[in-house]
Amino acid sequence: LPVLASMTTRNTPEYFEGTLITSHEIKDLELVAGKFTKNQLPEHIATDQNHLDRAYVWGAKYKFNDQLNASYYGADIKDKIERHYVSAAYKQPLANDSSLSYEWAGYSTKFKPGADTYFSGKPNTRTEDLNNYIWAFSTTYSQGAHSVMGAYQQNTGGIGYDYGANQDGGQSIYLPNSYLSDFNSKGEKSVQLQYNLDLGAYNVPGLKWTTAFVYGWDIDVIGTNIDNANEREFFNQLSYTVQSGFAKDLKIRARYSILRESDVGANGYGDTNETRIFIDFPIKFL
Template sequence: MQKAQKLTLAVLIQAALISTAYASEQSESKGFMEDAKGSVLFRTGFIDRDKKNVVPGTDTRSSAQSAIFDLESGYTKGIVGFGVGIVGDASLKLGDNKHAGNQMIPRETLNGEEQAGDTYDHWARGGANVKARISNTEVRYGTQVLDLPVLASNTGRMVPEYFEGVLATSREINGLELTAGKFTKNQMSEQINTDGNQLDRAVVWGAKYKFNDAFNASYYGLDSKNALERHYVNANYKQALANDSSLTYDFSGYHTEFDEQATTYSSTIGNEDVSGRSNNIWAISGTYNTGAHNLMLAYQQNTGNTGYDYGQNADGFQSVYLPNSYLSDFVGNHEKSAQVQYNLDFGKLGVPGLNWTTAYVYGWDIKVAGTADEGKENEFFNQVKYTVQSGFAKDASLRVRNSIYRANNAYENAYIGDTNEWRIFLDIPVKLF
């Protein structure tokens, strides 16, 4: 493990010192102020989860209004460029939100427990970061929104999940991107505490390479102290067909070793030994595209002695880069799942900006602690999104999403439970400079 981390860091350092295969980003810098950019995203969000087979009062419903800021300077000129950035958000709840949940709205602390208090009426969060760049290698330290398969910030709620630490990204060789970093704080979307997830230390490293326009592959690793060790691989190939059609093949998978202190779904519903827990989950999919139509078939499978778990261990609440992931992620212990998805781009039919996705996923062969019965689950998913294409509201979007989720008796109380969910998000981006 340590050898892999040191090797990745050594490659990053050496890559910054060797001649590049293409133009240097830093040499093209126009200046600290000249390349500065800033934006604010005004988001109105609503999530409603109607629990079907649980006691009254356990339904969750949240609605709020947020402004999400992203301010970024350019780099100073010279061999080494320097810059700064600010990310943050300010929000207020809409309505009383008596049944708030779904990682949308923070709660006030009551007797030391944040989830026991009333919801905040308004709140604000955020932080700053500093950055340096030499050639095509950037190092950034501070508060960041991450998009790595093994450490991904939740961006599907009102406001983003933040990590604090250092991240180095190098693109010195054409087609190759190397990444390495270390993070020491994790703030979930609904948390006021900047380290609400009590992250001790998370070290990440990885690489992705674009072989050509049709084929690319990647590998990423994560070592989260006292929580888990995780590895991710992906390969994607796009085959061109006649009449501008294509067939895309995708393989992705995770291997996770959980420490004894880690939280997993299985260990919270049974009394099994928490030592030696591991999980392998992989998925393969094929997507056929012709004109406005996309049809995807996917198969996903778990092995090991526990299910795939993410987010519970300060490892990113969106770290599930797998196809069978909607309301449910189909990540139960030993679970197998199959999906059929259809996407229609109305823009190619004369209605630019309108898109519809529908999918059905069925999961089976789930091992559930405390019973010998086979767990099963299924989800019917639909989403419609419209993005304004021109005019004063250009790039504003409205997204409406619905999931109908059901589990059999063996799995009903082990995971989500039968749920009808609605998500509605109105996003209005405004460019400041």
């Protein structure tokens, strides 16, 4: 869920314990509602070491037709955050096996006084503006094996968009400009250009390549008077999904990112070169 998403980038995934009900009783409409009372991070060795008291989640996703769909999700995590997520996507078919897609998505978050407000650079006891609003618009042109996406993302409010530390999961940011950096610091604006190639069209089924460049600016750096810092990331990923045999659906991803910032603390990472290899092996039970 966009408002409660466990981290899956470690050998042991983050997990939540609770109840989630999903309904497909109405055609093209998905409804979800749930309550979770435990949250364990990948590095934890004890159940609920993250001390989640209570998280309510709810939401709906509706497919209007083959071109248009929209969704809304909400979460209320006791003593931490109130969060709402809205998205809408439209795909316009074009001639010659091509299409043009548009997507808008955004979060509205109210951080409660006890929440982790890391990007604010101020103590958690602050009582002034604890609101954050982050949204992004992207458009993608696809033709055959190729697609090009452009995206703009903007972050406003008294603090930056923070997630994970407030028991909402380490992947609770469903926005296009999220790679090694999420480009979600206080006041930050960012633009992205992405290219995708599906090599299945060149007789290598299951092999895909993605490259992207993201530039962010107008960052309010934590604990300083700097309000115009910038960061930039060059992202590359090659992925392969096994098509048949006993390892069918096994997915291997090789990723390399170069992240640079103008001022220390602009993105929380510093200048970083990241190399990662992911192997996802789904196990099917009969």
